[in-house]
Amino acid sequence: MFKSVEKNINFPAQEERILKFWEEKDIFKKTDEQRAGCPEYVFYDGPPGTNGIPHIGHMMQSALKDLWPRYKIMRGFHVIRKAGWDTHGLPIELTAERELKLTSKRDILSYGEERFIEYCRSTVFRYKDAWEKAIRRIGRFLDMDDPYMTLTNDYIQSDWYLLKLAWDRKLEPDRVELQGKNVSPRFLYKDYRIMPYCARCGTALSNFEVAEGYQDVQDLTLTAKFPVAGEANLFFAAWTTTAWTLLSNVALAVGPEIEYVAVRLGEDVDGGKAGETIIFAKERLQAYREQLEPCEIVWSKKGADLKGIKYQPLWDWQKATKAHKVVVDDYVTTEDGTGIVHLALYGDDDFRIIRREGLPLVQNVDSHGYCTQTTDQFAGRYFKEETLDV
Template identity: 45%
Template sequence: MYQEFKNLDLPKIDEEMLRFWEENDIFHKSVNQRDPENHWVFYEGPPSANGMPGIHHVMARTIKDLFCRYRSMKGQYVKRKGGWDTHGLPIELSVEKELGITKEDIGKTISIADYNKKCREVVMRFKDKWDDITRKMGYWVDLDDPYITYKNDYIESVWWLLKQLYDKGLLYKGFTIQPYSPAAGTGLSSHELNMPGAYQDIKDTSAIAQFKVKGSEDEYFLAWTTTPLTLPSNTALAVGKNIT
């Protein structure tokens, strides 16, 4: 029989349902009552707890939860592993801004150990907010034993996986052009390039490069570019009468 609600109070119903799940340990029962041999593996793509959760996190987690619940309803053992992403330049920049230091100060005015300790504190600053929204949205995931990317066991597991790929000949050495931040002393990912303040409007000089025509004495193609930093890796020119 289904419970009848004469006066619809959605927040109250929501809280009652969450309390029922917690008091009866429904999440763990939904996992442990299944056959571990018939498993379906789920590791959450980990969020970073250095910022507040937003509606886009709720949307993404709802989709993840649908897959896990569907597999559980199919009778599969779905042990949902939560995690925390603790790597990345935003953490470092946040700490340096808070402490009023730059990369040059690390190891001088502040020890590397103290700097790393502060980064670990900042990266988990809003964990309580994340735990709260995880519960309120009814997202079932194991946060009692999460994987945390700054932990040595996680880092060493990544090294181990890379070693397996290397031993199988699946890694190769190559060269690419990467954006680089002299201030941060590191290359930048596409996500980091989209951070607020990463771009500013400037006037820059363009370059026109000569490419000698193969087999000719004194004939060249002219190529115009605003990114001469990419020229060393050029291997071909696209040429055509309708290409401008």
């Protein structure tokens, strides 16, 4: 039945002979027909995008996606192996932007949304033939004659149908756990959350898109002094690696069990004047002592004792109702900085605490990365501008 294997076998040629045999005998179709009427095993092929040439990573995934359906078929199941093409997403849009020499979301709007969409559609299947050839070459059994494509109206309408089911609460039991409460909400609702965001593209990013372009960068850090309300020359010191977020500060967080000290300066130093008293974690005193000398500790308190203390915002235009007070949370540590965390709505933990404390969501950077008009002297400047002299 089988030809004997040559001693010095040419593996690529052997593979080509097997592929030719499968194609001539229509083996893929026959394996499908053999299992007609058998129990169904549902296989969804997460579709690749066709806006680039497939690489070894794609082929490895494709081989694994081929392995499992083959195994289930040998176990007596019928498996529909339908190809799919992902025709939406940022990579496709970025390709179109480069070719059209567009550099921002504003450029796209000026070019025309419908024109831009049509251009994206024209680029989607540019590498479809290369993908089909690569999938066939690795011997994967996949129906590429009748694929599903995310740009078709049928596919888009199926998405809207599922969204309607979520809106009508037909996907799950009536009551669910939401933010610690047993409630009966719609499964589709509007709320805020922290997401990776690209100011250039003017859109939120997926974790996958962030991971692809992730890199370590050097950034300036600073320690800001927040005057305690109603107290002369008394300040909280908070350290940050993102100076621009100070524009949206609404609170300071301390650790409940961390010991904090108030240190009075004996003479003028860089960032402080003689007679000023600065509050930070006792464990961080050594890191700042050289900069603060001569100085003396005037009192020591647990973070829990500082809860609720009001402080003055850094700029007059920041004054907001129920904002600018000390809050307590276990996520604060003394690993670096001052042991006091300034809170703005841009971080996951910051956002969680802000919502818990009922503090305002202050957004002082627009969707393109520029400081809003409410920021007075910073208005219209890019948030990462090195000369943004916060």
